[in-house]
Amino acid sequence: MMSQMMVEGGSIVGPAIVCMAGGAVFLALGLAHYAGFTKPVAFGGPFGPYLGLGITWMGGGTILSGLGLILSEKVHPVFALLLCPPGALGFVIGVVSIVWIPRFLRPAWLRDWVDRGKPEAEARRWPRLGR
DSSP: OHHHHSOTTOOSHHHHHHHHHHHHHHHHHHHHHHHTTTHHHHHHSSSOSSHHHHHHHHHHHHHHHHHHHHHHHHTOTHHHHHHHHHHHHHHHHHHHHTTOOOGGGSOHHHHHHHHTTOOHHHHHHSOOOOO
16 A cells, blocks of 8 residues: 555655755754854743754754755765765754753853853843743
């Protein structure tokens, strides 16, 4: 039954492009978070300051893996070996970064906020989103 649904000799390019588009959205949102545009969500939102940092890494990893799959089909299979493992590593770093991220990977505004003891006065200043 399953073999009837699968297309013989199908291309990976279409699904890889869809994954890369989703990765680009994650990367753009994460870069906005790194730049500090989402501080109200980071300080007062339901997800905390690390979620945006994690999706940055997941987006980058997804883009790298998708690019490796496309280039392996269109140019040479070695591209899958070169780009998919770093892409998978980026995705794993992203999953871990949702709950914790090493100090050297945090943006300056978050390092400063944590160094000051996450001041409650500053956290209360931002709107509470989703609560």
